[in-house]
Amino acid sequence: xxxxxxxxxxxxxxxxxxxxxxxxxxxxxxxxxxxxxxxxxxxxxxxxxxxxxxxxxxxxxxxxxxxxxxxxxxxxxxxxxxxxxxxxxxxxxxxxxxxxxxxxxxxxxxxxxxxxxxxxxxxxxxxxxxxxxxxxxxxxxxxxxxxxxxxxxxxxxxxxxxxxxxxxxxxxxxxxxxxxxxxxxxxxxxxxxxxxxxxxxxxxxxxxxxxxxxxxxxxxxxxxxxxxxxxxxxxxxxxxxxxxxxxxxxxxxxxxxxxxxxxxxxxxxxxxxxxxxxxxxxxxxxxxxxxxxxxxxxxxxxxxxxxxxxxxxxxxxxxxxxxxxxxxxxxxxxxxxxxxxxxxxxxxxxxxxxxxxxxxxxxxxxxxxxxxxxxxxxxxxxxxxxxxxxxxxxxxxxxxxxxxxxxxxxxxxxxxxxxxxxxxxxxxxxxxxxxxxxxxxxxxxxxxxxxxxxxxxxxxxxxxxxxxxxxxxxxxxxxxxxxxxxxxxxxxxxxxxxxxxxxxxxx
RNA sequence: CGGGGUGUAGCGCAGUUGGUAGCGCACCGCGUUUGGGACGCGGGGGUCCGCGGUUCAAGUCCGCGCACCCCGACCA
Numbered sequence: 001x002x003x004x005x006x007x008x009x010x011x012x013x014x015x016x017x018x019x020x021x022x023x024x025x026x027x028x029x030x031x032x033x034x035x036x037x038x039x040x041x042x043x044x045x046x047x048x049x050x051x052x053x054x055x056x057x058x059x060x061x062x063x064x065x066x067x068x069x070x071x072x073x074x075x076x077x078x079x080x081x082x083x084x085x086x087x088x089x090x091x092x093x094x095x096x097x098x099x100x101x102x103x104x105x106x107x108x109x110x111x112x113x114x115x116x117x118x119x120x121x122x123x124x125x126x127x128x129x130x131x132x133x134x135x136x137x138x139x140x141x142x143x144x145x146x147x148x149x150x151x152x153x154x155x156x157x158x159x160x161x162x163x164x165x166x167x168x169x170x171x172x173x174x175x176x177x178x179x180x181x182x183x184x185x186x187x188x189x190x191x192x193x194x195x196x197x198x199x200x201x202x203x204x205x206x207x208x209x210x211x212x213x214x215x216x217x218x219x220x221x222x223x224x225x226x227x228x229x230x231x232x233x234x235x236x237x238x239x240x241x242x243x244x245x246x247x248x249x250x251x252x253x254x255x256x257x258x259x260x261x262x263x264x265x266x267x268x269x270x271x272x273x274x275x276x277x278x279x280x281x282x283x284x285x286x287x288x289x290x291x292x293x294x295x296x297x298x299x300x301x302x303x304x305x306x307x308x309x310x311x312x313x314x315x316x317x318x319x320x321x322x323x324x325x326x327x328x329x330x331x332x333x334x335x336x337x338x339x340x341x342x343x344x345x346x347x348x349x350x351x352x353x354x355x356x357x358x359x360x361x362x363x364x365x366x367x368x369x370x371x372x373x374x375x376x377x378x379x380x381x382x383x384x385x386x387x388x389x390x391x392x393x394x395x396x397x398x399x400x401x402x403x404x405x406x407x408x409x410x411x412x413x414x415x416x417x418x419x420x421x422x423x424x425x426x427x428x429x430x431x432x433x434x435x436x437x438x439x440x441x442x443x444x445x446x447x448x449x450x451x452x453x454x455x456x457x458x459x460x461x462x463x464x465x466x467x468x469x470x471x472x473x474x475x476x477x478x479x480x481x482x483x484x485x486x487x488x489x490x491x492x493x494x495x496x497x498x499x500x501x502x503x504x505x506x507x
Numbered sequence: 508c509g510g511g512g513u514g515u516a517g518c519g520c521a522g523u524u525g526g527u528a529g530c531g532c533a534c535c536g537c538g539u540u541u542g543g544g545a546c547g548c549g550g551g552g553g554u555c556c557g558c559g560g561u562u563c564a565a566g567u568c569c570g571c572g573c574a575c576c577c578c579g580a581c582c583a
Contacts, residue, residue, distance in 0.1 A: 009517095009533075009534095011517095011518060011519090011532080011533080012518090012519090012531095012532055012533080012544065013518060013519045013520095013531085013532060013533095014518095014519080015518065015519075016513090016518090016519070016520090016576085017513090017575070017576060018576095019576085019577090027518095036574080036575085037574095037575095038574090038575065038576090186583090187582070187583055188581095188582060188583075189581080189582080189583085192583090205581065205582080205583080206581095206582080206583050207581055207582070207583085208582090208583080226581090228581080230581095232581085233581050234581060250508090250581095250582090256583085261583080262583075263582080263583060264582075264583045265583055266582090266583040267583085304583090305583050307583095312583095332581090334581095420542095422541065422542060423541060423542090424541075448541090449541085449544090450540075450541050450542090450543085450544075450545060451541060451542040451543060451544095452541090452542080452543035452544045452545075453543085453544050453545095454541095454542090454543085454544095455542075455543045455544085456543065456544045457544085459543090468542075470541090470542065472542065473542090480542090
């Protein structure tokens with residue numbers, strides 16, 4: 001491709017309104033543009049990079065493409081002879097992969113993904129997402145994907161799946177008499193702890209939800225009053241697991257009042273608590289499900305709301321002072337909890353850019369069976385893997401760039417070679433044109449621009465190999481070859497350029 | 508959901524007490540340059556986010572709305 005024909009121009013100035021360096025560089029390098037809706041559009045250079053990434057993923061996964069709903073996937077599997085299979089579905093910027101296998105031990109995705117990341121020279125953190133599911137993300141301060149990681153053993157997990165230890169807080173205390181105290185303007189845990197001069201772990205936090213069971217029988221909705229130690233947070237996913245699916249949304253002020261609680265000073269005391277989840281829902285609508293996190297056992301004499309504006313109870317102890325429908329593990333880790341794997345150090349909350357997710361699962365559909373060698377029906381084990389090519393590209397560029405621009409690894413570079421012609425002499429022009437005809441996969445800067453402009457654009461776009469043809473290089477015996485990831489320059493005779501380019505990098 | 512910010516040429520931005528819409532980059536033409544974003548001269552390009560109001564006069568002041576960005580958002 002000739003640069004004079006390429007759609008899209010490089011920008012000298014950094015666009016505002018994008019915070020990631022990779023986005024800034026991609027916009028400047030004419031790889032993509034931002035659109036009004038806050039999304040991105042890919043120019044030809046970007047489309048080629050995504051295309052290369054897609055090819056890399058598909059070939060590494062060694063799968064077969066299909067188009068349509070994933071529901072048809074198991075239809076063609078009748079016999080153990082048909083297994084295993086890897087299929088994939090292409091989105092514009094995503095690839096959804098499915099593995100159909102007879103054996104749950106057959107897990108092709110992780111090793112293939114490792115190969116892909118190696119090709120891209122990309123290091124991602126493997127994150128435990130529960131039930132053998134995994135996520136793969138680049139730790140990045142500006143990423144929006146949160147997980148926790150142990151400083152010491154490197155264990156990483158999503159907040160909902162993390163193994164952590166809640167350390168005791170004041171458990172040695174003697175149990176004291178319940179007491180109501182005035183606590184003006186203490187409608188947050190932080191303000192309450194400060195006012196009473198106690199730690200947040202010595203308070204109980206209340207979080208209220210309205211629960212909607214998904215379609216079907218059973219309780220249509222309910223009010224869920226969650227109690228957790230004040231320094232912890234609540235995992236909505238864990239609550240839903242306890243309740244058996246459905247959806248949660250935060251309760252409104254009116255809904256809180258309707259069950260007899262006081263917003264800002266709510267307490268599980270004196271509420272109409274449902275005794276167990278299986279009990280049929282009774283006529284009165286002020287019943288609440290009280291879910292207490294097991295962290296209520298990791299302390300004593302807590303401070304908690306009094307259901308009266310401006311007042312809290314102190315010395316609240318379970319089960320003496322309030323009832324719970326169920327005590328379960330529903331807390332979400334916060335920064336600084338002890339790691340539940342190595343117990344040596346603490347979990348830190350880390351931001352990242354999620355690139356891929358992997359989820360083994362068993363199909364629920366009765367029809368998803370095959371006949372084994374004995375002719376007996378067996379369930380097909382389906383696992384899925386999703387790779388986001390945009391995030392992959394972003395992570396690669398976040399990892400591989402310098403102050404001059406992108407440094408594309410060969411695996412996803414839109415072109416392999418950036419050919420530059422300097423000067424207007426017939427010799428240089430002829431030699432450059434000849435090279436352009438000979439080289440595969442080359443971007444040719446045939447513009448009448450000054451050397452500085454051309455070099456700066458080549459650095460910005462960041463193709464792996466730069467080849468410069470000029471009067472100077474010809475006089476020296478050929479063309480100058482330089483790799484983007486190195487400062488070394490080498491004059492190579494014109495007839496030896498092609499083998500030189502085909503050499504593996506680093507050579 | 509709350510708080511703050513921004514909205515003016517393709518991009519980055521200025522625009523004073525209200526008085527003819529500006530600068531840099533990019534773009535077009537001519538010329539000089541050609542190994543690290545070079546220069547001269549000439550040029551084109553605007554729904555100043557939208558709607559309403561105040562005014563002789565609004566990019567500027569007032570009100571409402573929209574969009575985007577940042578920060579906070581487990582609260583009893």
